[in-house]
Amino acid sequence: MSSRAEIVRFSKETISVGSQSFAAASALFAPDVRERCWMLYAWCRAADDLTDGQTLGHDAGNNADPDRAHAFLQEMTARALDSDEAVPPPFEALRHVVRETNVSRGLIEDHLAGFALDASQWRAASEQDLLQYCYHVAGSVGCMMAIVMGVPPGDEDTLDRACDLGIAFQLSNIARDIIPDAQVGRYYLPDEWLREHSLDLAAISEPENREIVAVLAARLIGISQPYHRSARIGALKLPFRSRLAVLMADGVYGAIGQKVVRLGSKAWDQRVSTRAAEKFSQLAVALGRGVFGNAPQSREGLFQRPR
Secondary structure, three states: OOOHHHHHHHHHHHHHHHOHHHHHHHOOOOHHHHHHHHHHHHHHHHHHHHHHOOEOOEOOOOOOOHHHHHHHHHHHHHHHHHOOOOOOHHHHHHHHHHHHOOOOHHHHHHHHHHHHHHHOOOOOOOHHHHHHHHHHHHHHHHHHHHHHOOOOOOOHHHHHHHHHHHHHHHHHHHHHOHHHHHHOOOOOOOHHHHHHOOOOHHHOOOHHHHHHHHHHHHHHHHHHHHHHHHHHHHHOOOOHHHHHHHHHHHHHHHHHHHHHHHHHHHOOOOOOOOOHHHHHHHHHHHHHHHHHOOOOOOOOOOOOOOO
16 A cells, blocks of 8 residues: 555646646645645546546547446445555545545545446436536536535535536536547537537537537537636635635636637637646736635526535
8 A cells, every 4th residue: 555645646746747727726725735636636537537548638539348447436436435455546545535534425426427427428418417417527526625625514505616616617628628529429518509500429520510619619618607606706715725726727727718719610729728827817816816705696597416
């Protein structure tokens, strides 16, 4: 079994490659919170990679046996939570997080349910289906991260808003990766949206349909906006350093979404990202929001996570 320090180093390396945006924001956390967020990320990243047949979020391919991969994910997660048996580093990272915080088994199971959907080649029929999926793969992570940052498990409103941030992030990710996802057979746009534009799944990645895809990507980013605004209210409940980190991450992902909208049909010529200077500017925005706050934002009409 690896030492905790070794698992922290492994997790830091994982996030530095898997998510440069979140890695940059995590530098603002207090040291103990930062390490736990890295470790939780390492498990989430491994779960995603196992399901999608990719490496640290890159080079996704068609997983030859997604059911077997998901069974391994469930088995190793259960072993990490229920025993002291040796497990791979990402699962040992989860073990440390659960033993050091109030992250619940229910949230972990909710996250695993999202990977079960991916393994089953699930398709979203409606916008509500899409939001449900976003909850499982990202909103549940927002809740877990909030608890790692010290939010009490009974503070339902703050956890709802942490969930909102995860959903906003996932909607931006889906918009950014519509074309590369479609090229490897992964489709997240709701069927009802595709029917509105007479667009078949196989046609999503065709160059002549880029304008339609750009319209659908902008729709995803539009839906994400009230979730971003709601999450900023929840962030004000966090300790100051965590507040800044969350607000910076919110700004970075929001900027990615706006770039996708601004680029239109050219958004998939290369992967949209933010440069170091842009991340720094989002830190300045986060500082202003963290100090001066935000206008009240109702959650009315937003997705309601399961209790």
